[in-house]
């Protein structure tokens with residue numbers, strides 16, 4: 287089966303995929319399908335239900351590619367708390383606005399799906415397993431062609447999900463520090479997940495500080 291030809295054993299898969307194809311450019315549809323497929327493969331490893339993993343993967347970028355003014359308007363209409371960084375860089379709102387759309391338009395009632403989609407770009411301290419898996423899969427899914435994505439998948443296979451998650455978080459934070467509008471919550475997530483993974487025995491303190499070698 288190729289990367290564009292996945293089938294998902296969840297009741298609403300066909301409806302969701304038709305919606306993606308209707309609303310999003312083909313490149314983002316392929317990415318969403320690939321994230322969902324990768325989430326399906328992670329669901330046992332991370333111990334999250336298959337349907338939850340696939341739903342979060344399919345729908346996470348439902349609001350990607352919408353113009354910034356429209357995103358801001360939608361966020362305001364939903365009553366979302368818009369941070370100064372999100373006002374400066376409204377693209378950061380595509381996750382929160384998609385989470386609201388899943389709940390309001392599609393009637394997706396699973397709070398874990400809402401949380402995962404809401405925070406998929408930045409993470410946040412206390413993020414639960416579906417959110418951690420989506421944050422990881424969004425960066426590392428097999429259609430991502432940067433070498434770091436392939437390396438993240440390799441770490442996941444050989445050293446486990448949590449070490450691979452830390453590799454991705456470290457890479458993302460190094461990258462966003464070079465940009466002008468950094469969401470402080472990305473840094474807060476990085477600090478939280480590092481400490482959490484040391485305390486759970488997945489990382490040494492030195493690895494937390496220096497990152498995992500490549």
Ligand SMILES: [Fe+2]
Nearest residue numbers: 346347350407
């Ligand atoms: Fe996204």
Ligand SMILES: [Fe+2]
Nearest residue numbers: 317346347424
């Ligand atoms: Fe994405």
